[in-house]
Amino acid sequence: MSSKPVKPVVISSANGNKFKNGGDMTCVQKAFTMMTSGNADVLDALIAGVNIVELDPLDDSVGYGGLPNADGVVQLDSCCMHGPKRRAGGVACIEGVRTPSLVAKAVMEQTDHHLIVGKGAQDFARAMGFRIEDDLNTEHSRKLWLEWKRRIDPKHYLDPQKRAEAGRKAMQQMVAEGLIDPQHIYGTINCDGINAKGEICGVTTTSGLSWKIPGRVGDSPILGAGLYVDGEVGAAGSTGRGEANLYNLCSFLIVENMRKGMHPKDAGMEACRRIKANTVEKRLLNSKGNPNFGINFYILNAKGEYAGVSMYPEYLRESTKEVVKTTYAVCTEKGPETLPCEALLQGRPED
Numbered sequence: 001m002s003s004k005p006v007k008p009v010v011i012s013s014a015n016g017n018k019f020k021n022g023g024d025m026t027c028v029q030k031a032f033t034m035m036t037s038g039n040a041d042v043l044d045a046l047i048a049g050v051n052i053v054e055l056d057p058l059d060d061s062v063g064y065g066g067l068p069n070a071d072g073v074v075q076l077d078s079c080c081m082h083g084p085k086r087r088a089g090g091v092a093c094i095e096g097v098r099t100p101s102l103v104a105k106a107v108m109e110q111t112d113h114h115l116i117v118g119k120g121a122q123d124f125a126r127a128m129g130f131r132i133e134d135d136l137n138t139e140h141s142r143k144l145w146l147e148w149k150r151r152i153d154p155k156h157y158l159d160p161q162k163r164a165e166a167g168r169k170a171m172q173q174m175v176a177e178g179l180i181d182p183q184h185i186y187g188t189i190n191c192d193g194i195n196a197k198g199e200i201c202g203v204t205t206t207s208g209l210s211w212k213i214p215g216r217v218g219d220s221p222i223l224g225a226g227l228y229v230d231g232e233v234g235a236a237g238s239t240g241r242g243e244a245n246l247y248n249l250c251s252f253l254i255v256e257n258m259r260k261g262m263h264p265k266d267a268g269m270e271a272c273r274r275i276k277a278n279t280v281e282k283r284l285l286n287s288k289g290n291p292n293f294g295i296n297f298y299i300l301n302a303k304g305e306y307a308g309v310s311m312y313p314e315y316l317r318e319s320t321k322e323v324v325k326t327t328y329a330v331c332t333e334k335g336p337e338t339l340p341c342e343a344l345l346q347g348r349p350e351d
Contacts, residue, residue, distance in 0.1 A: 005196055005198075006198045006304040007196070007304045007333065008035055008194060009300055010193040010331045011191070011298045011300050011308070011328065012191035012192070012330075013188065013189050013191075013328060015027075015061070016050075016189055016191055016329040017029070017330075018329075019053050019056040019058055021052045021053075021055050026329070027049035027052050027189065027191055027329070028191065028331035028336050029335070029336040030045075030048055030049040031048065031331070032193070032331035034049075035195050036195070041201075042082075042200065043105065043203065046192070046201055046202065047203050049191055050062075050189050050203055051101065054098055057138045057140065059189075060138075060140060060141055060144070063076065063098050063205065064098040064136050065136070065137070065140060066141065066206075066207020066208075067141055067144060067145070067207060068207075069208075069212045069214045069216070070211050070214060072142065073095060073214065074137055074207060075093045075207070075208065075214070076094050076095070076207055076208070077090075077091065077092045077094070077100065077206050077207075077221040077226075078091055078101045078103070078104040078203070078205035078206070078220065078221055079203070079221040079226060079227050080201070080202065080203040080227070081203075081223065081235070083229045083231025084200075084231050086231065087109075088108055088114050089107030089108025089109070090221040091107060091115070091116055091121040091125075092115060092221045093121065093217060094117075094121040094125065095122055096125075096132040096134065096135075097122070097130050097131070098133070099130075103121065103124070103128070103130060104203070106128045118215070148170050148211055152170050188204060188206035188220055188238075188239040189204070189239070190204040190226065190227060190238060190298050191203055191237070191298075192227075192236070192300055194300055200229055200230075200234060200235050201229060202228075202229045202235040202236075202237055203227070204227040204237050205220065206218070206220040206239075208220070218242025218243065218246070219242035219246045222246065223252075225238070225246045225249055225252070226242070226251065227251055228251035228255050233255050233301065234255055234264065234299065234300055234302055236250070236254035236255050236297055236298070237251060237298050238250060238251055238296065241293040241295050244275050244279065244295055247275075248274045248275055250275065253274065254267040254268055254297060254299055255267075257271075258299075263301075263307070264299035264306055265299075265307035268297040272297075272310070272344035275295060276344065286351050290351075291311055293349055294326065294349050295310065296309065296310040296311075297310070306330060307342060308330075308340075308341040308342065309341055309342050310341035310342070312326060312343050312348055313325065313326055313340065313341065313346070314348055315349060325340050326340070326341045326343065327339060328341055
């Protein structure tokens with residue numbers, strides 16, 4: 001743990017400085033305020049921040065109203081890590097609970113385990129007093145799922161290979177028509193923070209890949225992939241294509257590189273280079289031979305230094321032909337900001 005006072009920082013994915021769920025604060029602002037205006041535990045502050053996004057039906061990549069799986073069921077994943085306590089908790093494929101981050105925290109505090117999944121996670125949540133709902137779809141998320149099902153052949157007459165291709169094309173069409181934000185195909189929120197004492201924590205929560213195979217779990221609830229925290233070194237979390245992150249355990253890689261002395265930006269760039277080098281399947285490459293997907297990392301170290309790093313600096317919103325910058329959110333004593341990510345490659349995933 002750092003022996004010198006640290007300037008507090010909260011860093012997150014871009015949706016952490018966008019959605020307010022009808023209130024007057026975004027995720028990073030809420031977390032920073034709690035962390036610096038009292039004795040709130042860092043993890044409690046971060047989870048209170050991401051709860052805003054989990055509960056906001058306007059964000060269809062997280063929590064309530066998150067885009068469902070291929071069967072129309074919203075399945076959520078989350079994990080959290082507490083640097084000072086050296087503890088962690090996670091849930092995956094949990095249904096019926098709007099705030100999986102709080103269930104992940106309960107796993108950390110109330111059990112000797114890290115990860116509980118599926119019906120077991122829901123039963124655990126019920127036992128802990130969480131409200132279990134029959135359906136976490138909103139009218140918006142259900143409408144988009146029905147549109148997706150209509151496009152891939154509702155009679156299910158296609159063979160598996162053709163159905164997979166049809167599903168991919170339907171997704172691309174819905175992105176092109178502006179029905180789905182390209183960043184929400186792999187939508188997630190990661191939020192990490194450090195207080196003035198140098199205490200570091202992190203949390204990641206998601207509804208996962210849109211229209212995923214039921215039961216699919218990505219990187220978000222997996223320690224070392226969607227999130228990793230070492231209380232003496234720093235924290236890193238991710239959004240984007242989970243499989244690419246899982247193959248490389250990038251959050252762990254980033255923290256270990258910071259342990260060796262790398263700045264957060266350099267450690268994140270190394271993770272992006274690792275993903276690029278290990279992406280060899282033609283279906284995952286664009287016309288330039290680079291990854292045809294986006295992935296972002298949100299990183300801070302024990303000194304309070306931070307960075308948002310991505311594979312690409314921008315992406316194309318097909319519906320409007322607008323080029324959109326890849327960004328991240330941060331809150332310091334200057335207040336909440338949305339900043340451009342540092343990118344490994346030029347251009348866009350679609351190139």
